[in-house]
Amino acid sequence: MEINELLQIANEDKILNDKGTAHMTINLNKVVSKNLVPGLHIDTEEMEDGVKAKIVVDEGVVIEKQVHLCFGVTHEQAVQRILMDIDIKKGASISVLSHCVFPRAVHVKHIMDAKIRIGEGAAYTYEEKHIHSEHGGIEVYPKAVVDLDRGARFKTTFELVRGRVGLLDIDYDITGYDESVMEMMSKVSGREDDLIKIREAGSLVGEKARGVLTSRVAVRGNAKAEVYNVLKATAPYARGHVDCKEIIQDNGTATAIPIVEVSNPKAHVTHEAAIGSVDTKQLETLMSRGLDEEEAVELIINGLLS
Amino acid sequence: MAMLELKSINLNLGGKPILSNVNIDFWEGHVHAVVGPNGAGKSTLANVIMGLEGYRKVEGDIIFNGTSIKDMGIAERAKLGITLGWQEPARYEGLTVGKFIMASAKDKSVDTAKDVLEMVGLNPEDYLQRAVDKTLSGGERKKVELASILAMRPRLVLLDEPDSGIDVSSLEKIFDGIKLLRSFGSTVILITHSIAVMKQAEHAFLFCGGKLVTKGSADKIEGFFEGECLPCEHKNAPDEGDIYGN
Numbered sequence: 001m002e003i004n005e006l007l008q009i010a011n012e013d014k015i016l017n018d019k020g021t022a023h024m025t026i027n028l029n030k031v032v033s034k035n036l037v038p039g040l041h042i043d044t045e046e047m048e049d050g051v052k053a054k055i056v057v058d059e060g061v062v063i064e065k066q067v068h069l070c071f072g073v074t075h076e077q078a079v080q081r082i083l084m085d086i087d088i089k090k091g092a093s094i095s096v097l098s099h100c101v102f103p104r105a106v107h108v109k110h111i112m113d114a115k116i117r118i119g120e121g122a123a124y125t126y127e128e129k130h131i132h133s134e135h136g137g138i139e140v141y142p143k144a145v146v147d148l149d150r151g152a153r154f155k156t157t158f159e160l161v162r163g164r165v166g167l168l169d170i171d172y173d174i175t176g177y178d179e180s181v182m183e184m185m186s187k188v189s190g191r192e193d194d195l196i197k198i199r200e201a202g203s204l205v206g207e208k209a210r211g212v213l214t215s216r217v218a219v220r221g222n223a224k225a226e227v228y229n230v231l232k233a234t235a236p237y238a239r240g241h242v243d244c245k246e247i248i249q250d251n252g253t254a255t256a257i258p259i260v261e262v263s264n265p266k267a268h269v270t271h272e273a274a275i276g277s278v279d280t281k282q283l284e285t286l287m288s289r290g291l292d293e294e295e296a297v298e299l300i301i302n303g304l305l306s
Numbered sequence: 307m308a309m310l311e312l313k314s315i316n317l318n319l320g321g322k323p324i325l326s327n328v329n330i331d332f333w334e335g336h337v338h339a340v341v342g343p344n345g346a347g348k349s350t351l352a353n354v355i356m357g358l359e360g361y362r363k364v365e366g367d368i369i370f371n372g373t374s375i376k377d378m379g380i381a382e383r384a385k386l387g388i389t390l391g392w393q394e395p396a397r398y399e400g401l402t403v404g405k406f407i408m409a410s411a412k413d414k415s416v417d418t419a420k421d422v423l424e425m426v427g428l429n430p431e432d433y434l435q436r437a438v439d440k441t442l443s444g445g446e447r448k449k450v451e452l453a454s455i456l457a458m459r460p461r462l463v464l465l466d467e468p469d470s471g472i473d474v475s476s477l478e479k480i481f482d483g484i485k486l487l488r489s490f491g492s493t494v495i496l497i498t499h500s501i502a503v504m505k506q507a508e509h510a511f512l513f514c515g516g517k518l519v520t521k522g523s524a525d526k527i528e529g530f531f532e533g534e535c536l537p538c539e540h541k542n543a544p545d546e547g548d549i550y551g552n
Contacts, residue, residue: 280359290389
């Protein structure tokens with residue numbers, strides 16, 4: 001029942017019937033379903049307040065179908081701690097879609113602490129989508145430390161646009177060695193008294209390492225957002241870009257602190273940050289097609305966060 | 307009969323007169339061109355009719371189908387069937403062409419979006435899921451905007467420099483779009499300094515220095531515009547007075 005509820009909310013219930021698709025569903029501190037495919041190993045240990053999971057993709061293995069993870073809490077009050085140790089071996093490739101579902105949460109704290117190693121020439125794509133209740137009492141602490149070996153690729157998207165944010169405190173640290181590629185994207189929509197903190201730090205320490213940190217945030221009501229992006233390049237031909245866009249409405253407050261640091265004359269890092277209300281021309285165009293101001297703002301923000 | 311009547315419109319911006327005593331009737335179901343050199347006040351006139359922010363404090367009156375719309379906001383005017391195609395259309399990060407068009411459409415279906423994209427010469431399979439952002443060229447954005455206007459089926463459409471950023475091969479598609487609007491029964495007002503665009507219209511109004519200089523059939527005004535207006539070195543400063551003595 002709990003599996004079905006979580007997966008239905010995430011629109012993922014059909015994956016249970018597909019034996020060719022790897023998946024794992026966790027409700028609070030229980031692994032309630034799991035299916036693996038060759039070359040993918042997930043070892044789990046249930047703790048009092050969560051689950052430890054070690055995920056390994058064997059060397060050279062390409063997981064063809066996207067792996068589905070679901071971390072849910074069906075309780076109103078709980079603390080869930082997920083400790084992830086992820087090892088994508090040399091030349092392997094995996095794409096993961098992860099749903100974090102808290103449909104009835106009133107006071108729920110979700111802590112995700114991940115250590116991720118991506119081997120030489122390996123690729124890891126991780127997409128995390130949150131679905132929250134309408135209560136503001138949720139606290140989410142996604143934390144990750146990621147190492148990219150030579151030629152490794154890491155692409156991650158964090159999305160929290162359904163339900164109330166509550167408190168979100170993202171803290172990612174990524175180190176990229178030679179010819180590696182890191183792409184981080186965060187999309188968050190806050191309202192009422194939500195508090196959004198995003199700290200993403202990338203270090204391009206290897207020659208020709210590349211990185212892009214992108215944040216898209218909308219705050220309405222009395223919500224607050226603080227986005228702190230740091231991208232450092234210390235190796236020759238490292239290239240990076242930080243891009244932060246925040247839309248504020250009502251009494252929302254947004255802060256953007258992009259820090260770019262380059263300590264090699266052959267490296268190059270750029271940044272752009274924009275905070276403000278919805279663009280007037282965008283708004284007036286949609287209103288001139290018959291949309292009310294609120295509908296136009298909604299469409300623009302939904303596009304930005306899509 | 308006149309669908310839109312501008313009565314003694316005056317607009318000052320930054321202490322300077324931008325539009326002075328403009329009186330025009332636009333006829334229902336007809337295509338009109340408002341022509342003149344850069345700075346003549348043409349786009350300002352379009353913005354005033356649409357009621358854009360910063361263009362609402364006008365003297366005089368704007369009558370649409372017998373009702374004053376002067377105090378109405380943009381959305382209210384749009385709900386009456388008035389719309390505007392921008393000279394440089396807005397870009398929207400993440401908003402797809404399909405959703406953008408459907409937001410405008412009376413019939414908010416994917417089929418409508420596909421139909422209007424085909425009307426402007428864009429393959430729906432290639433464009434429906436693309437974002438209306440910087441990955442579209444200026445010409446593509448112009449066509450997407452025209453598609454959204456076609457989907458809206460407006461009663462009155464203002465097209466500001468519809469040929470701006472459009473290559474020659476695409477220009478015919480824009481002109482086809484104007485013909486389609488007319489076939490839908492829309493009243494069209496083209497804001498332009500292009501003879502080619504002006505040729506799409508039946509009636510023309512020549513502006514200079516924020517004033518209506520002359521009006522008539524598009525053929526008649528075309529000759530005057532080409533012969534007298536385009537070669538003129540007059541800089542259109544509104545405070546230089548009425549050089550035509552009108």
